[in-house]
Amino acid sequence: MNLQKLRGRLLLSVLLGAAVFVGLSAYGDFSDVVEGLEDFNWWLLPVILALTCINYLLRFVKWDFYLHQIGVRDLPKRDSFLMFFSGLAMVITPGKVGEWLKSYLLREVHGTPFVRSAPIVIAERLTDTFGLLILATAGLFIFGRAWQFFVVVGVTAAIFLFLARHRPAMRAILRLVERLPVVSRFAHLIEEFYESTHVLVSPRNLLLMTALSVVSWGGEVLAFYVTLLALGLDATGLLLLQAAFILPVATVAGAVLLTPGGLGVAEGGITGLLQVIVDMPKSLATVATLVIRFATLWFGVMVGMGALAIMTRRLTLQPSLEVAPVPGAAADEAWGQESGAPVSGPAARRRGA
Numbered sequence: 001m002n003l004q005k006l007r008g009r010l011l012l013s014v015l016l017g018a019a020v021f022v023g024l025s026a027y028g029d030f031s032d033v034v035e036g037l038e039d040f041n042w043w044l045l046p047v048i049l050a051l052t053c054i055n056y057l058l059r060f061v062k063w064d065f066y067l068h069q070i071g072v073r074d075l076p077k078r079d080s081f082l083m084f085f086s087g088l089a090m091v092i093t094p095g096k097v098g099e100w101l102k103s104y105l106l107r108e109v110h111g112t113p114f115v116r117s118a119p120i121v122i123a124e125r126l127t128d129t130f131g132l133l134i135l136a137t138a139g140l141f142i143f144g145r146a147w148q149f150f151v152v153v154g155v156t157a158a159i160f161l162f163l164a165r166h167r168p169a170m171r172a173i174l175r176l177v178e179r180l181p182v183v184s185r186f187a188h189l190i191e192e193f194y195e196s197t198h199v200l201v202s203p204r205n206l207l208l209m210t211a212l213s214v215v216s217w218g219g220e221v222l223a224f225y226v227t228l229l230a231l232g233l234d235a236t237g238l239l240l241l242q243a244a245f246i247l248p249v250a251t252v253a254g255a256v257l258l259t260p261g262g263l264g265v266a267e268g269g270i271t272g273l274l275q276v277i278v279d280m281p282k283s284l285a286t287v288a289t290l291v292i293r294f295a296t297l298w299f300g301v302m303v304g305m306g307a308l309a310i311m312t313r314r315l316t317l318q319p320s321l322e323v324a325p326v327p328g329a330a331a332d333e334a335w336g337q338e339s340g341a342p343v344s345g346p347a348a349r350r351r352g353a
Contacts (some may be wrong), residue, residue: 013092013260017298020263021290024271028286036287041230048230048295051223056300058216060084062127062209063102066120069205070196075110083109086311088304091297092261099124101308108315115189119197125255126157127206131213132248135221139245143277146249153256164201170194220296221247227292231284239278246273247292261297 025033063084067075083105090098103117133150140147163170174194178187199205225243229235250269254262267289274285 010089010092010098013263016260016263017092020267024267024286024289027271028283032281032283033286033290036231036283037290039232040287040291041232044226044230045291045295048223048226048291049299051219051226052295052299054219055216055223055296056085056088056303058212058219059124059128062124062212062216063120065209066123066200066205067106067117069199070112070116070120072106072110072112072117075106079109082307082311085304085307088300089308090304092263092301105311105315109311113192115193116196119193119200122197123200123205123209126160126201127209127213128217129153129157129252129255130206130210131217132252134210134214135217136245136248139241139249142241143245145273145277149249149253153252161201161206164194164197167198170198217248217251218244223295224288224292227288227295228278230291231288233278233280242278246270246277249273261301266297267293 028036060081064077064080067073067080083102086105087099087102090101093099099121100114100118102121103112103114106112106117107114133153136146136150140150163173174187174191177190178184221240221244224247225240228239228243233239247270250266250273251262253269254264254266257265259265270289270292271282271285274280274288275282278285280288
C-alpha cells in the first residue's frame with residue numbers, strides 16, 4: 001500500500017468535498033445559508049462533537065474485538081487505537097475501502113498478514129449497516145419511505161452472509177477459482193481471506209457487534225438531533241424519530257453507492273429528507289446538513305490525519321517487519337476452530353535478525 005498515493009486520493013476527496021459544500025450552499029442560497037449559520041446555537045457544537053466521539057470510541061472497541069477474533073491478542077492498546085483512528089482519515093474513499101489502511105499498518109507494526117485482517121473492514125461495514133437500519137426501522141413504518149432501499153440492502157447482506165457462513169458453497173467457489181489461469185495463484189490468499197471472514201461473521205460476533213453498532217451510531221443520531229435543536233426546532237419525540245430515520249438512511253445510501261465518504265449522496269439525502277419529512281426550508285436543511293457532515297465526517301478525517309501522522313512517523317523510525325510463515329498444520333487446526341483464530345505473538349520477525 002502506497003501512502004503517497006493514499007494522500008493524493010485523500011486530497012482529491014477533500015477537493016470533491018469542497019465542491020459538494022459549494023454546490024449545497026448554492027442550492028440553499030448562499031445568503032440564507034450564511035444567515036442560518038449565524039443563527040445556529042454554536043454553544044451546542046461541543047455536545048455534537050462529543051456524541052460523535054462516542055461513536056468513534058465504540059467503533060474502536062469493535063475493531064479491537066475483531067482483532068482478538070483473528071488471533072491478534074498481544075497488540076498494545078495504544079497501537080490498536082492509533083491504527084483504528086488512522087483509518088478515519090480514509091473514510092472519504094469510495095465505500096470507505098481506504099480503511100484497509102488499518103490492515104496495512106497492522107502488518108507493518110505487528111506482522112499480521114494483510115489478508116487475515118482485511119475482512120475486519122467488511123465485518124465493520126456489515127454490522128454498521130445492520131445497526132443503522134435497525135435505528136431507522138421505526139421511521140420506516142411511521143414515514144413509509146425508502147422501504148425498497150431497505151429490502152435491497154437486506155437481501156444483499158443476506159446473500160453475503162450465506163456465502164460467508166456456508167462452507168460447501170464457498171469451497172465450490174474456491175475450487176472454481178483454482179482452475180482459473182491468472183487468479184489461481186491467489187487462491188490460497190482468497191482462502192485465508194474467507195476463513196477470517198467466516199470467523200468474524202459468526203452468529204455470536206454478528207449479534208454482539210450489531211448491538212454495539214446500534215449504540216455507537218445512536219450517538220451520531222443524537223448528534224444530529226442536537227444539531228436540529230441548535231437550529232431552533234422543538235425538542236420532541238417525533239423529531240428524534242425523524243433524526244433516527246434520516247441520518248441512517250442517508251449514511252447507508254452513501255456507503256452503498258460507493259461515493260467517497262458518501263459525498264454528495266449523504267448530503268443530498270439528508271437535505272432532501274429534512275425538507276420532505278421535517279418540512280424544513282431548504283436553507284435550514286442545508287445548514288443542518290453542513291453542520292452534521294462536519295461533525296460526523298470531516299471532524300473524524302481531521303482526527304484520523306493526526307493519528308496517521310503519528311503512525312507514519314513511527315513506521316519511518318522502526319525497522320521493517322516481514323510476516324513469519326505459520327506451519328500449515330497449525331494454521332489448518334487453528335482456522336478449523338469455529339470460535340476464532342489462534343493466540344500467537346507477533347507473527348513477524350526483524351529482517352536480517
